[in-house]
Amino acid sequence: MENISTVIQALFEKVDGDEVLNKAGFGIERDDELFHRMDSDMIESVIVNKLLQVDKESTIDQVSMLEQIVQFKWMEPDDSCMSLIFRRKSSVFNILLYFSSKCLRVRDGEPLCIYRHLLRWHLITAKVGEDLLTTSFMASRDLQLDKERKSFDWDAFIGHDCKELNSLFDKPMAELHMHLKGSSYNFDLSWLCMMNHIGIMQRNFEVEHPLHKYRNPEKDLYGKIKRAAAIRFYLAGAVGCLPESISLSQLQELLKNDIEELQKKDEKIKDVPIIDIQSLIDDSRKRTQKSTKDKFEILRNAQNFKDKLEDNDIVDYIPVSHYGNELIENKVLAPERAFMYAVFRKIYGENSEETEDIATLFYAYLLYKNYFRNEILQLNERVGFANFASYEERKTDYLLKSFNHLLYKAAIEGFLQKNDKRYIEARIVPKDTEEGIVKTLQEICNDVDKTYEERFDFIFHFIKQRDEPRDTDLYRHFKLREEIKKQAYAIYKFRSNRENWDVNNNLVGRVVGIDAANSEIFCRPEVYAQAFRFLRGHEVKIDEELDDYPCDLNVTYHVGEDFMDIADGLRAVEEALIFLNLRNGDRLGHALVLGTDVRKYYEKRYFVICASKQVILDNLAWLHHKCIRLTGYTQLCGWLEIMFLKYFTDIYRLEQKEGENIIDSYFNTSEDNGLTSNINDYYLSWLLRGDSPIIGKELDSKSLKNLTSTIDKEWAHAGMNNHICAEVALRNENARELFDAYHSFKYAKRGYYGDTLTIPPMYREEWYLLLEKIQQQLLGKIEKRHIAIECNPSSNYKIGEMSRYDEHPILKFFNYGLDTPYPRHDVAVSINTDDQGVFSTSLEREYSLLALAIERNQTDEHKNSPRAIIDWLNRVREMSLEQRFKC
Numbered sequence: 100m101e102n103i104s105t106v107i108q109a110l111f112e113k114v115d116g117d118e119v120l121n122k123a124g125f126g127i128e129r130d131d132e133l134f135h136r137m138d139s140d141m142i143e144s145v146i147v148n149k150l151l152q153v154d155k156e157s158t159i160d161q162v163s164m165l166e167q168i169v170q171f172k173w174m175e176p177d178d179s180c181m182s183l184i185f186r187r188k189s190s191v192f193n194i195l196l197y198f199s200s201k202c203l204r205v206r207d208g209e210p211l212c213i214y215r216h217l218l219r220w221h222l223i224t225a226k227v228g229e230d231l232l233t234t235s236f237m238a239s240r241d242l243q244l245d246k247e248r249k250s251f252d253w254d255a256f257i258g259h260d261c262k263e264l265n266s267l268f269d270k271p272m273a274e275l276h277m278h279l280k281g282s283s284y285n286f287d288l289s290w291l292c293m294m295n296h297i298g299i300m301q302r303n304f305e306v307e308h309p310l311h312k313y314r315n316p317e318k319d320l321y322g323k324i325k326r327a328a329a330i331r332f333y334l335a336g337a338v339g340c341l342p343e344s345i346s347l348s349q350l351q352e353l354l355k356n357d358i359e360e361l362q363k364k365d366e367k368i369k370d371v372p373i374i375d376i377q378s379l380i381d382d383s384r385k386r387t388q389k390s391t392k393d394k395f396e397i398l399r400n401a402q403n404f405k406d407k408l409e410d411n412d413i414v415d416y417i418p419v420s421h422y423g424n425e426l427i428e429n430k431v432l433a434p435e436r437a438f439m440y441a442v443f444r445k446i447y448g449e450n451s452e453e454t455e456d457i458a459t460l461f462y463a464y465l466l467y468k469n470y471f472r473n474e475i476l477q478l479n480e481r482v483g484f485a486n487f488a489s490y491e492e493r494k495t496d497y498l499l500k501s502f503n504h505l506l507y508k509a510a511i512e513g514f515l516q517k518n519d520k521r522y523i524e525a526r527i528v529p530k531d532t533e534e535g536i537v538k539t540l541q542e543i544c545n546d547v548d549k550t551y552e553e554r555f556d557f558i559f560h561f562i563k564q565r566d567e568p569r570d571t572d573l574y575r576h577f578k579l580r581e582e583i584k585k586q587a588y589a590i591y592k593f594r595s596n597r598e599n600w601d602v603n604n605n606l607v608g609r610v611v612g613i614d615a616a617n618s619e620i621f622c623r624p625e626v627y628a629q630a631f632r633f634l635r636g637h638e639v640k641i642d643e644e645l646d647d648y649p650c651d652l653n654v655t656y657h658v659g660e661d662f663m664d665i666a667d668g669l670r671a672v673e674e675a676l677i678f679l680n681l682r683n684g685d686r687l688g689h690a691l692v693l694g695t696d697v698r699k700y701y702e703k704r705y706f707v708i709c710a711s712k713q714v715i716l717d718n719l720a721w722l723h724h725k726c727i728r729l730t731g732y733t734q735l736c737g738w739l740e741i742m743f744l745k746y747f748t749d750i751y752r753l754e755q756k757e758g759e760n761i762i763d764s765y766f767n768t769s770e771d772n773g774l775t776s777n778i779n780d781y782y783l784s785w786l787l788r789g790d791s792p793i794i795g796k797e798l799d800s801k802s803l804k805n806l807t808s809t810i811d812k813e814w815a816h817a818g819m820n821n822h823i824c825a826e827v828a829l830r831n832e833n834a835r836e837l838f839d840a841y842h843s844f845k846y847a848k849r850g851y852y853g854d855t856l857t858i859p860p861m862y863r864e865e866w867y868l869l870l871e872k873i874q875q876q877l878l879g880k881i882e883k884r885h886i887a888i889e890c891n892p893s894s895n896y897k898i899g900e901m902s903r904y905d906e907h908p909i910l911k912f913f914n915y916g917l918d919t920p921y922p923r924h925d926v927a928v929s930i931n932t933d934d935q936g937v938f939s940t941s942l943e944r945e946y947s948l949l950a951l952a953i954e955r956n957q958t959d960e961h962k963n964s965p966r967a968i969i970d971w972l973n974r975v976r977e978m979s980l981e982q983r984f985k986c
Contacts, residue, residue: 103198104223106169109149110141110191111227112473116323116466123459125354136455138191138462139174146170173197184242184447191462192235192446198223199236204260209253210237214261217944217951218904221893225939227469228286229257234436238443247444251419251436252429255284255513256941263969264950268943271520273979274931276655276688276889278560278616279525279543280495281934283510284431286472289497291414291435293471295384296499297328298377303497320474327467329353329376330460331438332383332416337457338441340417341383347456349374383416395421411501427512431505504546510935511543514942515551522554522983526614529559531585533592537599540606556985558655559590560614561630563622568847574792575842576626584814587630591810594639600649607639611984612653614688620663623671624656625788628678631656633817635680653984654685655889659692660898663710665700666718668692669873673721676880677822678789683885686929686982690888691899693878694908697870700900706858713850716746720781722869729872735865740778742856747776750849751840774840775833783828784837790825791818792842878912878924887927887982888912892949893940894933904952913978916971917953918961929979930972946972 114137122135137145146166147159154162173194176185180200185193202216210233212220224232233253241248258265293300304321329350336344345353353374388410395408404423412421415434422429446458498506515521527543530536544552566579574580593599593607600607613634615627631654639649658675662668669692675681708715723739726732751774775781791797797815806812820826828834840846858866881888890909901907910919912926930945932938940948950968957963963971 104219105154108226109153112469113149113152114466116463119463136459138459139189183239186447187450195235196239199232203236210257212257212259214259217259217947230436234439235443238440239447242448251433252426255428256944264947273522273983274942275524275929276931277525278934279510279527281937283506283936285936288502292499293324294328294331297325323467327464330464334442338445340438340441387416387418388413427509431509507543507546511547511555515554524556524558526558526560529586529590532589536593556609556611558612558614560616563615563617563619565621568844568851570844572844575847583630587633591637607649612655614655616657624674624678628789629791629818631679633814650986655688657688660689662692663714664708665870666722667714670721672877681886686887686889688889691895693874694911695900697867708856712746712749712852712854715856719743720778723778724782725873726869735862738862743778780833781837783831783834786824786828787838789820794818882926889931890928891931891933892945893938904948905956917963920961927978929982930975
C-alpha cells in the first residue's frame with residue numbers, strides 16, 4: 100500500500116500536463132515518432148524519474164523494480180477484483196482503483212475509508228485530493244452495479260468505518276482553534292472560480308503569484324490554468340455533463356494557439372480564428388443557473404421549504420440538483436465531483452478512440468489541477484511556520500468576492516451540520532475601526548444559516564509581524580505596537596457601543612476571546628501584553644434588562660509552535676504566562692515546545708543554535724536563572740555566565756575605550772554607558788518586558804491628569820504588568836536601565852543580527868537535563884493554573900518536528916488513562932483543525948488519525964487497547980467542551 104501511494108503521488112503530482120499534451124500531439128502537429136499517450140503507455144525512464152522525485156529512501160534498483168510493477172501490474176486491469184470495472188487497456192487510472200479498492204467501501208451510498216487504512220489515505224489524499232480517488236472508485240463501482248449516481252454531496256473529507264469512533268462523533272464536540280479564512284474549501288472554490296472565470300483571472304496570476312516566497316515562480320501558471328479550463332469545457336460536453344460544448348478540433352486549435360503563444364507567437368498561426376472560450380463558459384453557466392433555479396423552485400413549492408437559491412450559490416456550469424436544507428458540500432464540491440465521475444465512467448466503461456483522447460486530456464487536466472494545488476496548499480515536507488505562511492497567505496488570492504459567502508458557510512456549516520451538539524470558536528482578524536469590525540461580523544453572520552447562530556462565536560486574533568528596528572522608531576516594535584493599539588481601541592469601542600449588543604443584534608456577545616497568531620519568532624508576547632491586559636480589563640456596563648449580555652473577553656495565545664531554539668520557545672511560553680497574566684480558563688495555542696524531544700532536536704542540528712544575538716543573550720540569562728532554581732549552581736551555570744558576558748558586550752558595549760586592549764574591553768564590567776552586565780539584573784530586566792516601553796511616561800501623574808477620555812486612561816494603566824515578579828523587578832534601578840536600553844534603537848539594531856552558538860560536549864548532558872526539567876516545570880505550572888492547550892495534530896505534523904502522529908506532544912500534556920513512557924500530566928487539552936482547508940482535514944479526521952497512530956505505534960513496554968485509546972479521546976472531547984470561552 101505504501102508503494103502504490105508513492106506511485107500515485109509520483110504520477111499525479113510530478114508529471115507535467117504540458118508534457119502529456121505535447122507527447123499526445125495536442126497543440127502541435129501530430130508526428131508518429133513523437134506521438135505517445137502518457138496515460139496509457141508511459142515509458143520506463145519517465146516512471147523511474149518521477150518515482151525518484153517522491154521516494155528519497157529506496158535505491159535506484161528498488162525504484163526500477165517498482166516501475167516494473169507499475170507497468171505490468173497496476174496499470175493493467177485487475178480481473179480478480181469483482182466489485183470494480185477497470186479500464187480494459189493499460190492506464191494510469193487503473194492505479195487509482197488498485198489503491199482505492201483496498202481503502203474504500205460504500206455505506207448508505209457514500210464512500211468511506213476503511214479505518215485501518217486511514218493514515219495512508221490521509222497522507223496521499225492531502226497530496227492529490229480525495230475526489231480523485233473517491234470519484235474514480237464510485238464511477239467504477241457504479242458501472243459494475245449498472246447504476247448511475249446523481250448525488251455527490253458526501254463529506255469534504257470522508258469518514259471511516261470505525262463504529263466506536265463514529266459513536267464518539269455523535270456526541271457534543273467543540274472546535275476551539277479554527278482560523279475561519281483557512282478552514283473552508285479554499286482550493287475547491289479557487290479552482291471553480293478559475294474554471295468559470297479564467298478570462299478575468301489573469302491579473303491574479305500576474306500580481307499575486309510572483310509574490311510566492313521560497314519558490315521559483317512558475318512563469319506559465321496562468322497558461323496552464325487556461326489550458327485546463329479549455330480541456331474541462333470540452334470534456335464536460337464529451338461525457339454528457341453539458342448539452343453542447345466545443346469539438347475536439349476546436350479544442351486542439353485552442354491548445355495549439357496557447358502553446359505557440361508561449362513560443363513567441365509563431366507567424367504561421369496569426370490568421371487562425373480564436374474561439375472565445377470564456378464567452379462559451381459564461382453562456383453555459385447562465386443556462387445552468389436558470390435551469391437549476393427553475394427546478395429548485397418547483398421542488399421548493401412542492402415541499403414547502405423556506406430555503407432560497409441565488410445565482411451566486413450556483414458556482415459552476417456543471418449542473419447538479421439542489422434541495423432543501425442543502426449540505427454545503429453540494430453547493431461547492433458536487434459540480435466538480437459530478438464532472439470527474441462522468442469522465443471516469445467514460446474511461447472505465449468504453450474503449451473507443453474517442454475515449455482514448457478523453458483519457459489523455461483528462462490526465463492532463465488532473466495534472467494541471469494538482470499542480471495548482473501545490474501552488475496554494477502546503478504540500479511540501481519542509482517544517483517551520485515561515486514555509487507554512489508562504490502558502491497560508493495565498494489561500495484567497497484566486498477567489499472572487501461573490502464566492503466569499505460560500506467560504507464562510509463551508510467553514511462553519513460544514514462542521515455544525517453534522518448534528519445539533521457542536522460548537523465552534525472561529526478566529527478572525529479584527530479591523531482597526533469599530534465600523535470595520537461590525538461590517539465583518541455582520542457579513543459572516545448573515546452568510547451562515549440562522550439555524551446555527553447560537554453555535555458559533557468569534558475570537559479576534561492579532562497578527563504577529565516581523566518588525567525590524569528603524570532609526571525613526573521611538574522604541575522597539577514601535578510601528579507594530581501602534582497598529583496593535585489601534586486595533587485594541589477599535590475592539591474597545593465596538594464592545595462599548597450599546598447598539599452592538601442589544602437583544603436583536605448582539606454582535607459583542609459573539610466575540611468571546613482574543614489571540615495573537617502567525618509567526619512568533621520575531622514577535623514575542625511582550626508586544627501584545629498591554630493590549631491584552633487593556634481588553635481583558637474592559638468591563639462592559641451590564642444592562643440588567645438583557646438576559647444575554649456580553650461576556651468578558653478571554654485569552655488564548657499562539658506560542659511554542661515555531662522557535663529559533665527550544666530554550667527560546669520555552670521562554671516564550673513563560674513570557675505568555677507572566678506578561679499576559681494568563682489565568683484559570685485561558686488557553687495556549689499549540690505549545691509544541693513543551694513536548695518536543697530535546698535530545699533529538701539538538702542532535703539533529705549538531706548542537707548548534709542559530710538565532711539573533713538578542714535572543715541568544717536573553718536565553719542565556721533566562722536559562723542561568725532556571726538552572727540555579729531547578730538544579731543548583733553547576734558547571735553549566737559558569738558557561739552560561741561566560742557566554743552571557745560575550746553577547747552582552749556585543750550588544751550593549753558601545754565602543755572600546757582608547758588605549759584599552761581587547762581582553763580588558765571584553766571583560767571590563769564598568770560600562771561607559773552606565774549599564775551593568777550583571778546576569779541577575781539582566782534577568783530582572785527581562786521580567787519587566789511585559790510593561791509598556793514608555794511606562795514611566797504613561798503613568799506619570801502629570802500625564803495621567805492630562806488624559807481626558809476613559810479609554811486613554813485604561814490604556815495607560817494597562818501598561819503596567821501587576822505580576823508580582825514584575826513589580827519586584829521594577830524596584831531594581833539596574834533592571835530599569837537595562838529595560839530602557841533593550842527598547843532603544845541603538846541596541847535593538849545590534850541585537851537584531853544573527854549568530855551561532857555551539858553547545859560544548861562537556862555541557863550537553865546538563866543542557867538536556869535542564870531543558871527537560873523546564874518543560875516539566877512549565878507543564879506543572881500550566882496544569883496547576885488550569886490553563887488549557889489547543890492541539891492541532893495535522894497542522895503540527897506539517898509545521899513542527901513530528902514525523903508521526905503518535906509523536907504529537909498531546910500525549911505528554913494529557914496521558915490520563917494511557918500507558919505511555921512520559922511523566923504523568925493532566926493538562927487540559929483539546930483537539931482542533933487549525934486551518935482545515937489548508938491541511939485537508941476535519942475534526943473527526945484529527946481525532947481518528949491520533950487514535951489510529953497511537954494504536955499502530957506501540958512498544959512492548961507501553962501498550963494500549965483500542966478501547967483505552969477511545970476512552971482517552973472521549974475525555975479530550977469532554978475537556979474541549981469545558982474549555983469553551985462562551986459563558
